[in-house]
Amino acid sequence: MRFETDVLVVGAGVSGLAVADAVVRGRRRVTVLEARGRTGGRLLREGASLDLGATWFWGGEERTRAMVQRFGISTFAQYLEGDTMYEDHRGVQRLRGNLVDVPAVRFDGGAARLTDELAAVLPEGTVELGCVVEAVGRGEVDGDALVVTTADGRTWRADHVVLALPPALAMAAIRLAGDLPAELRRIATATPVWMGDTVKVVAVYDEPFWRSEGLAGAGVSRVGPLREIHDMSxxxxRPAALFGFAPAPSVELDLGDRVREQLVRMFGPRAARPGELVVQNWNAEVWTVPPHPDAGAAVAASRDFTLFGHSVYQHPALHGRLHWASTETSRSHPGHIEGALEAAERAARAILT
Ligand SMILES: Cc1cc2nc3c(=O)[nH]c(=O)nc-3n(C[C@H](O)[C@H](O)[C@H](O)COP(=O)(O)OP(=O)(O)OC[C@H]3O[C@@H](n4cnc5c(N)ncnc54)[C@H](O)[C@@H]3O)c2cc1C
Structure with a gap:
């Protein structure tokens, strides 16, 4: 089956949906193809509000703030009050004040509210879930237009294609037109996937017991498995929660037990029995990091964050038709939600003008 659209967006994370929203407002037809069975990408909520991907935005991130206001999403300040727990091989220490968190803003109902709301304002049928893009090439009879092929054998002819997924994943998982510049291929393959090597663990409790003990819920550990811990209530x-980041190689079968032991060491016996312990290993997400083991290793090994926002991403390729819009391509706030919105803005501007 063959379809037509003005703009085809690969990926329904926040960048892809923001491009689609701008294109619709510019009165052009847009289709968003999303591999997962959900929107949001690295914005992911468990239950009513637990963030398993992004958690915060920060002062000066005006695109994010504007979107929060547009959709009437309530926000609240990150809990900051209290002391920090620090752990190294010599043991655990309580350090005065919160040495870990900076003032930041949380989304009521989770960061995925942004993508829920963006998807909801798009015309019905704009976003196709469970639709894996396999190739972006040139059509033989279509002149310069691009042709997008999905794993289920469907094709779309589009004037513009937006790659709204991590560049290294696009290079590993999507066959891109042969005349894509070699320099662009090289840079995209080597660009790290933001947080692609991270495991996020969330422990939910009946109450934020650490607060009444004068602790901020903030922690740093040189022992692990969690290296950095924050209050995520x-x-x-309510719900009361702590979350921490662990490097992906530390994921083992007994990770849950080791996390519980660590939380007891750092926050005391009341941390022993979280009502829920959720482990989200982003390194195992084939729609976030490249699926091929070798490519995955190469990307995980690539720590060259200077490639974020590289000049190759700032102008469309393939005669102005192939655009980049993931957070990794942002100049101002790469890695952040704000960066995904900035990249989306750049792609939409290039398409609409
Ligand atoms: C654990 C964690 C914590 C974070 N914390 C914060 C934070 O506190 N604040 C902050 O600002 N940012 C944070 N981030 C980063 C933030 O989540 C990202 O910057 C943002 O969500 C990226 O959006 P994106 O649209 O660029 O990419 P993604 O969200 O990765 O979207 C890409 C989309 O493309 C889809 N896709 C992939 N391959 C295909 C294919 N072949 N065909 C079709 N679709 C495909 C994917 O399924 C996905 O939906 C965090 C990220 C993680 C993982």
């Missing part, structure tokens, strides 16, 4: 302290 809801606006009024």
């Amino acid at each position: 809801g606006a009024d302290g």
Whole structure:
């Protein structure tokens, strides 16, 4: 089956949906193809509000703030008050004040509210879920237009294609037109996937017991498995939660037990029995990091964050028809939601003008 659209967006994360929103407002037809069975990409919520991907935005991130206001999403300040727990091989220490968190803003109902709301304002049928893009090439009879092929054998002819997924994943998983510049291929393949080597662990409790003990819920550990810990409770302290990041290689079968032991060492016996312990290994997400083991290793090994926002991403390729829009391609805030929105803005501007 063959379809036609003005703009085809690969990926329904925040960048892809923001491009689609801008293109619709510019009165052009747009289709978003999303491999997963959900929108949001690295914005992911468990239950009503637990963030398993992005958690915060920060002062000066005006695109994010504007979107929050547009959709009437309530926000609240990151909990900051109290002392920090620090752990190294010599043991655990309590350090005065919060040495880990900076003032930041949380999304009531989770960061995925952004992508829920963006998807909801797009015309019905714009986003196709469970639709894996395999190739972006040139059509033999279509002149310069691009042809997108999906794993289920469907094709779309589009004037513009937006790659709204991590560049290294696009290079590994999508066959891109043969005349794509070699320099662009090289840079995209080597660009790290932001947080692609990270495991996020969330421990949910009945109450934020650490607060009443004068602790901020903030921690740093040189022992692990969690290297950095933060309070991730809801606006009024409910649900009460701590979250931490662990490097992906530390994921083992007993990770849950090791995390519980660590939380007890750092926050005391009340941390022993979280009502829920959720482990989200982003390194195992084939729609976030390249699926091929060798390519995955290469990307995980690539720590060259200077490639973020590289000049090759700032102008469309293939005669102005192939655009980049993931957070990794942002100049101002790469890695952040704000960066994904900035990249989306750049891609939409190039398409609409
Ligand atoms: C654990 C964690 C914590 C974070 N914390 C923060 C934070 O606190 N604040 C902050 O600002 N940012 C944070 N980030 C980063 C933030 O989540 C990202 O910057 C942002 O979500 C990226 O959006 P994106 O649209 O660029 O990419 P993605 O969200 O990765 O979207 C890409 C989309 O493309 C889809 N896709 C992939 N391959 C294909 C294919 N072949 N065909 C079709 N679709 C495909 C994917 O399924 C996905 O939906 C965090 C990220 C993680 C993982």
